[in-house]
Amino acid sequence: MLMKASSQSLTEQLAARFSERIRNRLLAPGARLPSVRQCAEQHGVSPSTVVAAYDQLLAQGLVEARKNRGFFVREATVPAAEEAPQQVPASPQEWNAAHWIVARRGPAPVNATSLIRGMFHRISNKPQPGMGVFPSDWLETSFMPAAVRKVTGTRVLHDFSLQYGEPLGDAGLRRALANKLTGLDVPASPEQIITTVGATHALDIVSRTLLRAGDPVMVEEPGWAVEFARLNALGMHLLPVPRRADGPDLEVMAKYCEVHKPKLYVSVSVFHNPTSYCLSPGSAHRLLQLANQHDFHIVEDDTYSHIAPPHATRLSSLDGLRRTIYVGGFAKILAPNWRIGFLAAPPALLEQLLDTKLLATLTTPALLEKALALCIEQGQLRRHCERIRTRLDLARARSVKLALAAGCTFAAEPAGLFGWVDTGVDTDALSQRMLDEGYLLAPGALFHAERKPSTLMRINFTTAQDAAFWKKYGEIVKKL
CATH class of the missing domain: 3.90.1150.10 (Aspartate Aminotransferase, domain 1)
Incomplete structure (x- = not known):
């Protein structure tokens, strides 16, 4: 609550509260502030106090006033050519060839x-x-600290601290991951697996390898806000595909393919975020046919595989890692701060993907990868x-x-x-x-x-x- 006895005035306290939220991104660019009346009632102050606080935020350049609409968190500045992007129609019925020349470009106002x-x-x-x-x-577990102690209590600690790890990642972990993927019917040899600094790093490696700034990329909507922001930061051309209960809207995807010729589709097949939808076999088969017909790759983020049914439909399983790239990680289920992820890819793409990893991080920490391999091999993770x-x-x-x-x-x-x-x-x-x-x-x-x-x-x-x-x-x- 705002304090009348504080050394700051009520106006200063209120402005500071909004300022902190805006600077910490707890109020998103484009978000509307409460109306003056609502804010006054909410905080138990007079409307004039709210007006004065909003004026301070205006002076700081944190918000903007829009006539007859209220106060909004100020958007990030974009080049003039991108200030008024064309809108993507909301349904397939609204789309025709004339409307599909340009979809949304530039930074998305997503917090x-x-x-x-x-x-x-x-x-x-x-x-x-x-x-x-x-x-x-x-x-919280007891087996993870035990695995770390076992790895670091041997000559391995000395040896691996004084040299870089294997470029692809620890061989023992890659073997364990290959066995784990076999249980999901995803055919990947240890040589097709690259370890990464978390699953997000794996997604970034794929994007930086297969795409260049301005390339069209299909993404699920609703979808993961971090992925939207990451792709936008790389300068990609986002093509939102409505996500339904059985999978993506294939009619929308087909239209995108005809007009934009996208190079990549980013998907969460199992326990999609935020809806928790799971891809159906029929939708998966039609999607793979579309990918083959229009020559685009699919990166399948299986972040929630650890809590999902083992035989849930996965594109990488049906496709056999030909057009698909499988991404997984362990931050959600096991050890957020270990930052261990991985990708499994078609052999033809491995060298390119590995080059991108090496340019960014050289190698990944072998000691924690060895500890994770122990947790998998001994059945403790399962x-x-x-x-x-x-x-x-x-x-x-x-x-x-x-x-x-x-x-x-x-x-x-x-x-x-x-x-x-x-x-x-x-x-x-x-x-x-x-x-x-x-x-x-x-x-x-x-x-x-x-x-x-x-x-x-x-x-x-x-x-x-x-x-x-x-x-x-x-x-x-x-x-x-």
Whole structure:
């Protein structure tokens, strides 16, 4: 709450609160600030105090006033040629050849870093339903420290500290990963696997190898905000493909292929983020036919494989790693700070992908890779994942019950780690009100290549079991 007894005036306190959120990316570029009346009621101050605070933010260049619309967080500056991008039509029925010459280019006004920053700088000790990871206490194990001790307690520590590791990654880990992929029906030899500094690094290697600035890339929408921001930072031409329950909208993809000739499609086949949809076999087969017909590659991000059914439909399995590149990692399920990921690729692309890795990081840390290999080979990772899945099933059931009781509906069948929830109110506004109460949300606008108002939000089932959160949520929704 704002304090009248503070050395700062109420105006200064209010302006400082918004300024901090904007600078920390907890208020996204393009986000609308509460109206003067709403803000005054929310913080228990006069409208003139709010007007004065907003004037300070204007003077700092953090917000802009739009006539008859209110105050908005200022967008990042873009070149004049990109200030008014053409809009991509919302449905296939609106599209024809004349409309498909240009899709959206330039930086997307997506606040991808807000949730990442929330991971590193917790806003309170309360459970955070907007987080994209398992709680740290869910990941605590005794076998990981034991594996590290075993690796570092031998001559290996000395030997591997004084030389670079293998370019492709530790051979033992690559063998273990090849065996693990065999269990998923993904045919990859150890020589087809490259270890990386997390799954995001693997995605970056693929992008930097196969693409050049301006190249068209198809992405799922809604989709992972970090991937949108990463591709935009590389100067790629994003082509959003609506994601449905059975897979991507293939009619939209076909139109993109005819007009833009995209080089890459980025997909999460199993437990898609944020909807938790899983790809159907029929959609997967048609998608691969499209890739062959129009000569584009598919990078399949299987980040959630550890909590997914082993025989869920994966493009890399059906395709046999011909047009697909498989990406995985262990930060979500095991050790976030170990930063171990990997990719499995067609033999024809391996040397190019390896060159990109070497230019960026030379090699990856062999000691932690050896420790991870032990955890996989001894079955400890498998048993850990089984415990997580069981616990997640219980958490999901509790969270769904609370969400429904709070008046939410699910836009997608609850599954996996995330729920895609319809609140019935603007979740950008909701997220700011909940932030005042110490809760970080993930509003639906974060998951679109081009920010637009949404009544949807993503919840993390492991951190949405708190009845106090849903009580506060209900109170605030009634006021919006």
